[in-house]
Amino acid sequence: MSIRVRFAPSPTGNLHLGTARAALFNWLFARRTGGTLILRIEDTDMKRSETAFEASILQGLEWLGIDYDEGPDKPGSTGPYRQSERMVDGAYNSVAQALIASGHAYRCFCTPEELDAERAHADASSRPYVYSQKCAKLTADERNARLAAGTTHTIRFMIPATAGIIAFDDIIRGHLEFDSQLLGDFVMIKSDGSPSYNFAVVVDDIHMQISHVIRGEDHISNTPRQILVYQALDKAIPLFAHLPMILGPDRSKLSKRHGATNVIDYKAEGYLGTAMVNYLALLGWSPPDEKEIRSVAEISDLFELERVNKSGAIFDLKKLRWMNAQYIRQFSADALLAQIIPVLSPAISSGFLAHSPATQLAMIQLVHDNFELVPEVNIALKVFFLNDTEYKSMLDAFTFSAEDRLVAQAFLNQVSTATTFDDAVVAQLLETVKTETGFGTGKVFKPLRKICSGYESGPHISTVISLLGAECIQDRLKRFLSA
RNA sequence: GCCCCCAUCGUCUAACGGUUAGGACACCAGAUUUUCAUUCUGGCAAUCGGGGUUCGAUUCCCCGUGGGGGUACCA
Numbered sequence: 001m002s003i004r005v006r007f008a009p010s011p012t013g014n015l016h017l018g019t020a021r022a023a024l025f026n027w028l029f030a031r032r033t034g035g036t037l038i039l040r041i042e043d044t045d046m047k048r049s050e051t052a053f054e055a056s057i058l059q060g061l062e063w064l065g066i067d068y069d070e071g072p073d074k075p076g077s078t079g080p081y082r083q084s085e086r087m088v089d090g091a092y093n094s095v096a097q098a099l100i101a102s103g104h105a106y107r108c109f110c111t112p113e114e115l116d117a118e119r120a121h122a123d124a125s126s127r128p129y130v131y132s133q134k135c136a137k138l139t140a141d142e143r144n145a146r147l148a149a150g151t152t153h154t155i156r157f158m159i160p161a162t163a164g165i166i167a168f169d170d171i172i173r174g175h176l177e178f179d180s181q182l183l184g185d186f187v188m189i190k191s192d193g194s195p196s197y198n199f200a201v202v203v204d205d206i207h208m209q210i211s212h213v214i215r216g217e218d219h220i221s222n223t224p225r226q227i228l229v230y231q232a233l234d235k236a237i238p239l240f241a242h243l244p245m246i247l248g249p250d251r252s253k254l255s256k257r258h259g260a261t262n263v264i265d266y267k268a269e270g271y272l273g274t275a276m277v278n279y280l281a282l283l284g285w286s287p288p289d290e291k292e293i294r295s296v297a298e299i300s301d302l303f304e305l306e307r308v309n310k311s312g313a314i315f316d317l318k319k320l321r322w323m324n325a326q327y328i329r330q331f332s333a334d335a336l337l338a339q340i341i342p343v344l345s346p347a348i349s350s351g352f353l354a355h356s357p358a359t360q361l362a363m364i365q366l367v368h369d370n371f372e373l374v375p376e377v378n379i380a381l382k383v384f385f386l387n388d389t390e391y392k393s394m395l396d397a398f399t400f401s402a403e404d405r406l407v408a409q410a411f412l413n414q415v416s417t418a419t420t421f422d423d424a425v426v427a428q429l430l431e432t433v434k435t436e437t438g439f440g441t442g443k444v445f446k447p448l449r450k451i452c453s454g455y456e457s458g459p460h461i462s463t464v465i466s467l468l469g470a471e472c473i474q475d476r477l478k479r480f481l482s483a
Numbered sequence: 484g485c486c487c488c489c490a491u492c493g494u495c496u497a498a499c500g501g502u503u504a505g506g507a508c509a510c511c512a513g514a515u516u517u518u519c520a521u522u523c524u525g526g527c528a529a530u531c532g533g534g535g536u537u538c539g540a541u542u543c544c545c546c547g548u549g550g551g552g553g554u555a556c557c558a
Contacts, residue, residue, distance in 0.1 A: 128554080218558095459518095
């Protein structure tokens with residue numbers, strides 16, 4: 001039996017972190033086993049589905065580096081891969097008709113009001129609600145009369161009275177059992193003719209020859225219903241693996257009130273897809289050794305569903321940030337340069353790009369380890385691109401002593417005599433100031449850092465000074481001394 | 484209410500029934516760095532509670548507690 005897995009987002013929003021993680025685990029499993037990964041768009045909810053969301057989901061997957069073998073934009077032998085298109089083809093309806101014919105399903109004419117009343121009654125008597133099967137008991141004449149009258153109706157799956165306990169072995173959770181009598185005849189085809197989730201999923205998974213269903217824990221309770229549909233259709237039941245949930249800091253299902261839940265938001269914030277995917281893989285799965293930072297290629301070589309754990313995991317932004325920083329530090333200066341150019345702020349961009357490639361690289365190298373999110377490079381680089389008013393107000397925030405002015409004067413003298421002005425030269429000039437004034441490093445470096453850069457901390461000051469250039473430094477020193 | 488799932492440091496997690504219960508993030512301290520950061524070293528910190536089974540339970544079983552999910556003509 002060949003391994004075929006799928007992940008099936010519904011385009012009712014952008015790519016959610018939980019969905020992305022499910023997609024990733026399907027991807028890892030497919031790559032590890034040499035199986036086929038299918039992307040299926042579950043857009044049966046016409047009211048909430050939007051094509052823009054589908055595009056956004058595709059973008060998110062691309063950013064994470066999750067590709068697939070068959071999908072809407074990658075035709076395969078089991079398409080189409082949008083449920084809306086399969087619906088037009090009549091895929092669901094023909095199966096529903098077959099189930100009616102075989103006595104596994106029936107038409108239900110109950111109105112929403114009637115169903116609400118049933119539910120309210122069950123609640124009032126504090127009994128679990130299951131549909132009354134009222135319409136299953138209709139005579140052929142009653143049924144035909146309503147059909148002839150054009151009464152809108154749904155098609156319900158009939159839970160067999162003999163179904164008893166439904167059991168399956170979850171790859172992650174082990175043996176699971178459910179009492180079929182608590183299930184209730186569920187709607188397969190809605191009154192507008194579209195299939196409901198529990199039905200569409202099974203019809204599609206059969207059609208697409210899915211061997212392993214890997215999805216979130218929130219689908220566990222749907223599984224027995226789906227198994228019953230497989231049985232009614234006399235089809236092989238796939239293997240199931242239910243992934244633990246991704247939780248917010250309060251341990252409830254991750255949702256918008258916890259912050260960004262869409263992966264593309266993280267892209268916009270400056271996280272790297274490679275870091276995100278690495279982090280997500282570690283949420284619920286762990287490698288057999290203790291190495292955490294590793295590429296998806298490496299992870300897919302190691303991945304085993306059996307090593308996925310059962311408990312929900314809180315999404316820890318701090319660790320993601322740390323991991324992102326690790327990935328940024330792995331970049332060569334050239335690679336980092338390519339990453340940062342698109343995110344340069346207007347205040348930095350033109351000034352930075354005006355420098356020679358060599359200077360750009362020198363600046364990047366200098367701040368390489370100073371930021372965790374890509375756009376934070378703007379903060380790190382700011383020291384080189386302060387405008388006059390910014391510089392002045394920062395300088396005004398400091399207080400200086402007479403000794404500081406002495407140091408400034410001594411340094412100005414040195415700078416004025418310098419013919420070249422690279423890193424090494426500046427370092428030498430600073431040493432000379434130390435010997436001339438007789439002051440220690442602290443007394444020399446600290447005031448000069450403030451006067452020359454406007455900051456009291458930052459990267460190596462001799463490099464900052466050399467990159468700022470002799471002209472700028474002389475100007476600042478003169479203005480400081482004449483103030 | 485009913486059904487189901489889950490339970491190791493604050494967080495993510497490791498541990499054939501036998502380990503001083505390991506690693507990572509965070510936090511704290513020290514070292515390096517002219518400063519901040521990086522880096523390095525060290526430290527703090529956990530088996531939810533109660534019963535069993537066993538020579539021996541984090542590990543197996545039961546009960547309790549806690550948390551989560553589901554209970555739709557959403558997916």
